[in-house]
Amino acid sequence: MKSSSIVLAFASIYPTVVAFAPSSSSVERCSRDRHVLLEAHNRREFLSSAAAAATALVGSNILPEVARAEVDTEDFLKTGMVAMPMGVSGQAGKAKPKTGVVLREGSDVLQSKKGDVTAEILVGQDNLTPALASFSSPWPLAKGGLFDVECREASSGDGAFLTVAKATSSSSIGDLPKTFFTENLFSSTGRFSFYGAPTDIKVKKSNVEGAYRYLEISFANLSQSTNAEIPRTALVVATIPEGTQDVVMLVGSSTSNRWKKGSEKAVRSTVESFRVSLAPTSGLKVRAKAQTV
Numbered sequence: 001m002k003s004s005s006i007v008l009a010f011a012s013i014y015p016t017v018v019a020f021a022p023s024s025s026s027v028e029r030c031s032r033d034r035h036v037l038l039e040a041h042n043r044r045e046f047l048s049s050a051a052a053a054a055t056a057l058v059g060s061n062i063l064p065e066v067a068r069a070e071v072d073t074e075d076f077l078k079t080g081m082v083a084m085p086m087g088v089s090g091q092a093g094k095a096k097p098k099t100g101v102v103l104r105e106g107s108d109v110l111q112s113k114k115g116d117v118t119a120e121i122l123v124g125q126d127n128l129t130p131a132l133a134s135f136s137s138p139w140p141l142a143k144g145g146l147f148d149v150e151c152r153e154a155s156s157g158d159g160a161f162l163t164v165a166k167a168t169s170s171s172s173i174g175d176l177p178k179t180f181f182t183e184n185l186f187s188s189t190g191r192f193s194f195y196g197a198p199t200d201i202k203v204k205k206s207n208v209e210g211a212y213r214y215l216e217i218s219f220a221n222l223s224q225s226t227n228a229e230i231p232r233t234a235l236v237v238a239t240i241p242e243g244t245q246d247v248v249m250l251v252g253s254s255t256s257n258r259w260k261k262g263s264e265k266a267v268r269s270t271v272e273s274f275r276v277s278l279a280p281t282s283g284l285k286v287r288a289k290a291q292t293v
Helices: 003-012 014-019 027-041 043-059 073-079 178-185 256-272
Strands: 116-123 129-136 150-152 159-166 199-209 212-223 228-239 246-255 275-278
Touching: 116 159, 116 246, 129 246, 129 256, 159 178, 159 256, 178 199, 178 212, 178 228, 178 246, 199 228, 228 256, 246 256
Parallel strands: none
Antiparallel strands: 116 129, 129 275, 150 159, 159 246, 199 212, 212 228, 228 246
16 A cells, blocks of 8 residues: 555544544643644644655555455466556566576567467576477467466466476486475475465376376465365476486466366376477577566
8 A cells, every 4th residue: 555545544534633632621631632733733744744654554564454465376377367466466566486497588488379389498507408398288378477488278277387497416207206396396486386385285196108207286275265275186297308407397287176077188188298309509599588577
């Protein structure tokens, strides 16, 4: 809340402050009350004091309910937006989820009319290895500074996003423990943690097919609007590009309720289409694209 708004609030109750001044039940009390009223009579001085007080209250977080807005994870997963988008905790002020994706300068994330998505990312030591990530999605490409590489259906929250994590060793994709994936995907700064870390995380399936690892994970997000945990199901496909220790993942998910009603088919099709390969040599300099948030 801007200090000017609080000033107006003070101004609106100004007559009330004067009307309900203490009674003169004694000489001493009357003198004190008259002194207060005389000071308050100077409206300009009164409003100036109110402005200073309002600024102090907001700056010291004494007014968290009116100055701040929490983020509803379930709403964010559905719409890609948050309540009060231009507020302190809205899109203009909320920290961008850390997906680990570094886009290459001079390239754009593209989606064809058929739904094929391509993105050139930088992986490896010092992010000096260009790689092409691609997948086919039935959902449109998400736009805005909060997104790196992501497709989503706003009405349902179904979607898929790209994320990259650094492996601590040169292990093959099949050797990585399940905890490597859960700790990276559900970290406090991750894509699913806009309003608190997810709970009830369970890896239901894990298998390797060639250079790709597939995991099915169930978890729950707390919805601020309903104060209830919303179960979700995610499919993860992961691979390690040649010559690097980076784990590149595509994560598709939907609410578990929708999953049971058929959304699994679209999520699984999207995840199974995921491919990563080293990018062909080009004249572009290998450096990171500037972040928008």
